[in-house]
């Protein structure tokens with residue numbers, strides 16, 4: 001059906017089939033927000049032949065809209081990939097990868113410091129479908145090699161790891177999996193496409209060595225507001241993309257276009273924000289390293305932090321645009337001396353004025369979370385000193401105010 005050229009007989013119908021269309025072209029900084037479940041076809045022949053899979057046409061809102069495609073292409077470019085799929089959260093990106101790449105009888109291997117809910121998905125959901133789950137010590141390539149089974153079909157990576165922030169030897173781990181023909185997927189939320197290129201670990205544009213799939217919680221830096229949940233799955237290999245795309249479609253994880261719009265608006269400032277978070281986080285991590293209550297600071301760019309040498313090899317070397325060596329996310333953890341009680345640690349967290357008690361990171365407001373790391377690990381934690389782990393996500397406030405806030409809370413809780 002073509003649009004009616006003349007007003008409908010009834011004003012009510014006219015409200016729905018109004019003939020007015022704005023004059024094209026319209027050009028402005030922000031792409032249009034195209035929301036749709038239904039998408040019109042000009043004729044039945046088009047309805048039968050149009051294909052959404054290669055983005056040559058639109059067929060149904062769940063399969064993509066111009067607005068969603070624009071964000072997919074930009075995230076693929078940001079991460080150095082070729083294909084990208086948007087999903088409803090970072091966790092959905094992780095679950096779609098597992099569902100697409102694994103079947104009953106397969107084995108999946110995760111680093112022991114992987115994002116916690118990723119373990120939950122593997123142990124509760126993948127296990128019910130007959131997939132077995134194993135863990136490896138993130139800083140120990142030999143341990144990873146020893147955990148690979150004949151039926152291992154997917155190895156996850158995360159750099160830096162969640163909460164304990166160990167930075168693994170990505171090149172050695174990916175090479176190990178390559179040699180054994182096992183696909184690799186990385187949770188790329190921390191690096192966000194800015195600290196290093198997951199598809200080109202040599203960093204020379206050769207793409208000789210890289211992961212097969214990147215899952216990214218756009219909830220964090222691409223959103224930057226602490227207000228939107230979204231995830232992406234990026235890849236370079238067309239066959240892997242097709243598999244991910246089929247599962248993505250079958251699961252029905254299409255995203256809301258208003259949320260896509262929000263991320264498209266934040267994306268141009270992402271690198272500026274990332275380097276600002278990084279600068280402040282390194283300053284505050286160094287400040288915390290000088291405190292007597294703190295026995296260890298976990299920040300991969302800091303000398304002595306677990307995996308620092310691998311961070312340096314992957315993300316360091318030359319100075320970033322902020323004048324610091326390399327790049328790192330604005331996150332770090334500290335281990336508080338075990339001589340202090342849980343009540344004192346809770347008091348420290350609650351005494352902070354600018355840091356709010358909340359999960360997630362990447363937004364303008366600084367956040368703090370006390371963790372019980374023992375209950376989160378499946379293997380002995382090899383990198384951490386005994387004590388209680390507190391994680392900080394550094395926002396965009398003035399770093400001097402944040403430092404003064406940390407100082408007063410330390411004084412109040414630990415004397």
Ligand SMILES: *Cc1c(COP(=O)(O)O)cnc(C)c1O
Nearest residue numbers: 089090091115189217219229230
């Ligand atoms: C937040 C986060 C996720 C999950 O993202 P959601 O959008 O909150 O589901 C996954 N991985 C890492 C490393 C994260 O920090």
